[in-house]
Amino acid sequence: MRLAAPPPDNEPAGHLNVFLGALRNNGQVCGTDWPIVMDNGCCVATVLAPAADSLDERYHGTYVRKCIAEARQVGITFACSPIGPACDCADACACANPSAYVLFTTFLTLESPVRCMDCFGPVPLYPFTARPNADFHDVISWQSDYQSCDHLQMNCTVLERAATRQMSVIDSALAAAGRACCARLSELAGKPFYYYLYRDKGRSAAREAQRRCPACDGPWHLPATLHGCFDLRCDNCRLLSNLAFNLRRPNDDSR
Template sequence: MYVHRIEFRCSAEQLLGRTAEFADELLGALQQNGLVCEAECSPVYLEGGSYVAIVLAPEQMSFAPELHSERVTKILGEGAALGITVTFTAVAEDSSCAQTCACHSPSGYVLFTNFLSVAPPVRCLDCFLPVPLYRFPVRPAGDFHDVICWQSDYRSCDRLQMNCTVLEKATTRQMSDVGSTLSKVGRENCSVLESLSGKPFYYYLYRANGRSVKSEMARCCPSCGQPWYLETALHSLFHYKCDQCRLLSNFAWNLSP
């Protein structure tokens, strides 16, 4: 993950207000394109007649023109027509975030995030590092709005269940029940991304509590009812894997060694 500086410079002082609106519009489009992580949390400030945004992006080259969606390209063109110049500058690698996947051809992917992560919500099944969304073929809508909305919802649920005060049971159910709204939306995203990428796309089902080690080892896939326990956990996290239903899960946290 990399810290980038985006400068919005306008040709006339009277356009300063319009430049601020343009910056918000472009940052939103960049996030939907998968180029910016959490644009709504990115600071934007005025510096010497220009607006500057400090953003977090998956890679050093995330803002290369060939990675821009049609919407991003359109907005940049509209800004240029108004006399607004946009400059992207890579500042430094973020030391607190994981690097992105460098696998040439991953065997598959998993939709995964948590309340601490600001990285893209797709992980490589081989190295388990985040995969920038813009590496995938363009979705029918032209961006990754559905995936990013799911990520926001999942992180909200995870934060509430971790805080253990408000809606803990309800949010845990959303994350762990294969039939919950959160899971259904997530699996729909996996299905679309699998059809676009041609690679298996798994969905992670959170598992909080189990009754006993014996019953936990014997539990079957909640979708098809078939055995799915792995003798050796995948990435030391996934103890269950169903290739038919494209589901992954962990051994109940209350029973983990």
């Protein structure tokens, strides 16, 4: 997706940056990598969008509309045109009526942090329609925090244990923020939203088999691994987890 903001005066790059930030917080643009270049007198950014029509006006929320109006006042207009499908992203969910969703991301993920529980395809945020004068800043912040923790635990050098703990335990600040996002999105969608608790290492397979839901202490082992990642699910508490990666069979980890 190319976004152009002519003409090259009145700080168009600044307005384009603010506009892209508003689109990101509304789920219409993914990630934060959007180098801005000059092309034929226009500021142009190449961005990743969840779908070919993600930048349609009908999906704009309060803040996106505000950015457009403010830019227009100084003679700047935004135009966009799709380039083509992204080559390295998971296939978007095409289910007509997903039964539930899960908040899920990793340090490698570029797509929306909302996944369909039925097909595990990414689902854009904007169709959930934030209330007036709101956006999905909380969800985008959670995604950014989660990815930061995942980076730290993958790199194994700085704050590895602390980062892993944030991703793994239910009473961490990261889990609390993520579960609050799930509750708000669930209210907007009228569907269950699940939160995933990462499980890195376990002491033994026997102890792993005895794990209980950390919120209600109920049984939560699934009969089979779901979407190559989830082995445990509590439908009461809307939580998901995996069997410890160090105790899984070699081919189990398709994460």
